[in-house]
Amino acid sequence: MSLPVRQQETSGAEPVAAKAAEQGGRSNPFLLMPITLFFALLSIAVLRTPSLMTPSGIGAAIIVVTPLILATYTLMASTIAGRGTVDLSVGPLIGFINVTMIQLHAGGVLENPIPVFLYCMAVGAAYQFIFALIVIFVRVQPIIVSLSGYLALSGINLVILPRPGGVAPPFMAEWGYGTSIFSPVLVILVLATVAWLLFTATAFYTHLRLMGSDERAAYTSGVPITIVRIGAHLISGCFAGLASICFTALISSGDPSQGTTYTLIAVTALVLGGASLAGGRGGVFGSALGALNLYMITFVLSSFNFGSVQSFVTNLAYGAILVISLLLTLLIPVIQRHIRNFSPLLYFVSLGVVVFGIALHATFDYTSLGEAPAYLPGPMDMQKALTAPLEIATLTPQTLALRAQAMPFVFFSILLAVLAVFLRLAVGQASRRSIGPAVAVVVAALVLGGAWVMHEGVSVPGTEAVR
Structure with a gap:
């Protein structure tokens, strides 16, 4: 009578272990x-x-x-x-x-x-x-x-x-x-x-x-x-x-x-x-x-x-x-x-993207954008009339320089979010013991690479960074 019970317990434990794996x-x-x-x-x-x-x-x-x-x-x-x-x-x-x-x-x-x-x-x-x-x-x-x-x-x-x-x-x-x-x-x-x-x-x-x-x-x-x-x-x-x-x-x-x-x-x-x-x-x-x-x-x-x-x-x-x-x-x-499947890595990266936006807001020099030009009535300009309120017909060198400075930050944030989702899927299909060190090494390399890119910056031909 004990043998069927043991088989039943074992058969019930195996799916749990497989699911955890x-x-x-x-x-x-x-x-x-x-x-x-x-x-x-x-x-x-x-x-x-x-x-x-x-x-x-x-x-x-x-x-x-x-x-x-x-x-x-x-x-x-x-x-x-x-x-x-x-x-x-x-x-x-x-x-x-x-x-x-x-x-x-x-x-x-x-x-x-x-x-x-x-x-x-x-x-x-x-x-x-x-x-x-x-x-x-x-x-x-x-x-x-x-x-x-x-x-x-x-x-x-x-x-x-x-x-x-x-x-x-x-x-x-x-x-x-x-x-x-x-x-x-x-x-x-x-x-x-x-x-x-x-x-x-x-x-x-x-x-x-x-x-x-x-x-x-x-x-x-x-x-x-x-x-x-x-x-x-x-x-x-x-x-x-x-x-x-x-x-x-x-x-x-x-x-x-x-x-x-x-x-x-x-x-x-x-x-x-x-x-x-x-x-x-x-x-x-x-x-x-x-x-x-x-x-x-x-x-x-x-x-x-x-x-x-x-x-x-x-x-x-x-x-x-x-x-x-x-x-x-x-x-x-x-x-x-x-929260049965809490992922510290995904949670860390998610909060990191949010705080990264706060850091950009705190360190961005809004005074470098300058004041809006005064409106002067005059003949109607068809180019301005056909341009939407949030569009810019011609980009100034200052705007191009600001975009160049923001490019590494935006790229790094998107890459972090994509990598977090990808690694979460990878961990879900493999044993954490085997993939954990590799995941940590990849994330550390990515962070160091992003820090280097932000430190060095990206230059755009014909423009000069606005300080």
Whole structure:
């Protein structure tokens, strides 16, 4: 009697699995809140400060937010491993790599880019390796190990460099200027993001998520728990080294205490991006959005004048938005009942097109259009009479120049919308695990290409851009 029941259950489960595979896997509604918050803050920032959308404004934002994004990536790898592994020492670790690199450079040891990158990533990986050994073999709770590392590294940093000072290596001299969109810091961020996306396509990442979700089930399934946990910490150490390099490029010197501030905001960005501190859930897209949201909060609040309580208002905003975001996550089961196939990519692109229009409105110079000519009665002109009210018989050079400037923006917006629909259809016909990294790489390349086109502009023969 039990055999037919099993066959019936299996036959009922197979169509569900097949339907999920056809729909591209399960959706990720946890990204609904960070995406919405990001574009809401971006709209306010653009309306308050239109200079944010200039090449220098975007370049400065990239320089400032990149260390925070990489610090969030550092937390993400170890947090997915489970056991509540939230590395509170990430900030002092970034500061430790920063001050030791500055001191070694002053001693003439680190001069070229390759030794600097190898040293920073090796120090970060070595610290995280020791962290993992203590957690695995000594069986100390990860929160205790991370808090001890936070206190120890904070003191060691002050011993190595009692006060801010020193000079960054010469090849970093122009990295922190932020005068253009494309810079070596942006290259580091893009390569780090692509590396994580490629990592998500490996079996090791599947074992990592399984271990973070249920370590006992992963162990009984044959997953090498020890190797996976050590590997996760080594990956975190490499990201910590990259974060310290970008942090050094930002301040162009050594600072033993500034790096500690990244601990609180990196943990906040990780939670705001939809990652679970219990393990098993986290993504590069959500972590980057969480870090961008914290930067946008600071930027928007800086456009208001709160006087001497500016820093307190910023911390209040961090805490309030984090609490509200966590409370809104309670509505996710309700949202899943009504939105079964939520696409974060399509939702992101849709809001992006809307905010892109707001940015064009905020940055467009309407005074360059000039005033309408006065109407003078006279003989009837047949050309003007036969021209519709919204038509223009002859285009002026200024109008042609304005059209040339708007052409990349319009083309980029249409291309984003078409690509979003196309990728949504592609994901619906394939497994998300296999197509997800490719989709992310294509979107990143498209965004960078669009930014380059907008930065370079398009010239029309015989016309001159109107400034």
